[in-house]
Amino acid sequence: MSLRSTQTVNLEKTTVLIVDDDPQALAIMSSVVQGFGVRQQIRCESAREAVDVLTQRQPDLVFSDCSMPDMAGYDCVTWVRREAPAPLNMTPIIMLTGHAAQSRVEKSRDCGASFVIAKPITPTIVLDRVVWLGRDARAFVECDAYTGPDRRVHNLGPPAGMEGRRSTDLSGDVGAAAGENLAQEDIDGMFKPTRVSI
Secondary structure (H helix, E strand, O other): OOOOOOOOOOOOOOEEEEEOOOHHHHHHHHHHHHHOOOOEEEEEOOHHHHHHHHOOOOOOEEEEEOOOOOOOHHHHHHHHHHOOOOOHHHOOEEEEEOOOOHHHHHHHHHHOOOEEEEOOOOHHHHHHHHHHHHHOOOOEEEOOOOEEEOOOOOOOOOOOOOOOOOOOOOOOOOOOOOOOOOOHHHHHHHHOOOOOOO
């Protein structure tokens, strides 16, 4: 869901953590979020530094590069989701990648990232994703195999012929009719335009 030209977003009171080992990419991302009105930024040049910061501060939004030496962004996200106390573990995290291969997108999703953006970034794409996360109504899942936002962006239910694994999954079975079926002329009447006097 993209932002309409008539809408405004106020990120003035938002604290953003940006993690990237490339100083130029860090500066670009910092300029982009500053352009959105963000006044409080925390910039980290490594995932380990970010973990240290996260033990002391709680940002409202995190942007992290996927691949960094020493500790990958994926590992930082996994730490946030599994080790950090609530509500820090539910912080929206957007992963940034220079190569949006399916394997990297899946790895980001499986470690608990909220969204993935391919570099080079544009302010429009970044803002659209931030707005999308602000409207995101996905449940936060905590289980042995995964912790993070529900990986299903569209909740279409379980695949046909399979039982749902979540308590919110609806059964695919259709029950018996509660009343009499409509006659064909009643159904046709719903679709025919009718003249109304006002």
